[in-house]
Amino acid sequence: MDLDLLTSFLASAVRVATPLLLAALGETVTERGGVINLGVEGAMLGGALAAALGASGSGLWSGAVAATLAGLVVAAVFAVITVRAGADQIITGTAMTLGVVGLTGTIYRRVYGPEGVGLSLPTFPVQAVPGLSRIPVLGPALFQQSILTYLAYLAVPLVWWLLFRTRWGLQLRAAGESARDSRAAGVNVGRVRTVGVLVGGALAGLAGASLVLAQVGTFAEKMTAGRGFIAIAIVVLGAWNPVRVMGAALFFGAAMALQFLFQSFALGIPYQLFLMLPYLLTLAVLAGAWGRTTAPADLGRSEM
């Protein structure tokens, strides 16, 4: 394979990995607090539509902010139902995603017409980082990206610091290991978990923005196509650690970018097989990760 092709493959892998990384970092925070949010798919989809609406109305950054807020709102509803009212997290998350699919589909058709015409949106320009982008092969792949990718890079140490170097992070992780013990130690479990869910929602919303405004340039119904669920798998693969989560997200970005690469080779393999690949790979990796990672002990347990 020649180097240009490799570089463009890696660059598209990083571009495709960006929304996965953002959503997975957010879900890492949520799950460290003991809450699993399957509504991250819905938060991402809501973010994607908000990004489209915001960007076509008043510019790219409005789109990104609107997306973050949309993710925050979806997560807030989820937090009220699960953390406050103590309802089942898995089913609530599924229902949230279902509801957002209906809501975004309806709003999209309402705003852009009943058939939902092909929408063309402005996208964040590629900005090369001076110096770093000249490193052979890896430079252009990692450092000729949009600003949202750089934001995602920045979020990795930030989330790490938040989780492992702040008092709040300690309380969150304690709540994730044992809600009962943390409460006995004086932690306001409901509050730290709620904030954890909200951080996850905001990042998932931003992930939706990066999908629309830095990758695809349009909105379509159900366009997240399971990326939120893949992000949850990435969290498992990344062992609930932001740095390893980044590695896992890049791995999945590469798996999803493979289809572009193989299409350019015209191998005669049905393209749908490449569509399946990221999901099958997720399953294979999850099966392989068994026994080598430990989830927060109270993960998914609704609290009375």
Add this chain to the structure above:
Amino acid sequence: MSRAGIIRLWLPALAVGAGILTLMLGLAAGGYDPLLALAALWRGALGSPDAILSALLPRAIPLIIIGLGIGLAFRAGALNIGAEGQFYAGAIAATWVGVSLSAWPRLVAVPVVLAASLAAGLLWASVPVLLRLRFGVLEVISTLLLNFVAEALVSWMVQGPLQESKHIYPQSDPLPLAARLPQLPGTRLHLGLVVALGLAGLLWVFGTRTLLGFQLRATGANPLAARVMGGVNTRRVFGLALAVSGALAGLAGGCEVSGTSFALFQSLSPGYGFTAIAVALLARLNPLATIGTGLLFAALEAGSSAMQREAQVPAVVVSVVEAVIIIAVLLADSAQRRRLLAEAGT
């Protein structure tokens, strides 16, 4: 009757009321005419014998069959979110077998088609069973992810091995008459309804009158207690429930192809696999109640199609109603649990 008992009885009605109310408020806020939409919803679902026989009941068949399976799985504590994919696995198998059986007598061909769909759903759900029992992968994640694999598989099938013989449209050849479930003349209602009702009765007997049915509930309620105190092989029960729920979703896909669509194409299911979660939950996982909730959600689905035709309200809005209903049931459940805990505490 106790207060909890009254709430239990009225809960489904309250949940549905909350869903419809949300819909009306949302539509009004979005600039639609909520009363026009509601009238269209009613007409499309229950407004005429034709609406009931050709729109409502045919949609109720897959919802009831899948809902029964999901109820079974949830009872055993297996969170099967992958019925949509299992439905498609069944539909693919039914189409594959069905198109090649034109020379067979109908009495043999139809059961063979349905058996193939059942087996395909079972096989598709066996992957999450294996992944969970052998590799510890949560079935929630694996069943979910396999939905996307199944959708890609259908896309490939209808543009590849199963594409119609002229190779123009992304759909399969129509099933020969021999492979089709009989329909009530002049309507779209097919024999699958009898299958759905029969299965509901069968599963009710299984759940209330057999040892395995009891073990299933014990496993879902408290796996540790079931294993240690009851001597139940909880892994086997869990796997069996998940696999059978996949088989039922597959069968629903087979009934859809053999009784309603007569061909395979990409948007065959309008999200039956997800709607059926609401069907099962609203029925409190009870097989007989699943018939009622299946009919209810079929009415919503049929009505939403009419709403789109007559009031220009996108049909997909019905997912919001379903989400509200699911969440209302969950909230009522957790409120009740808290009250019980509080009473036990005092």
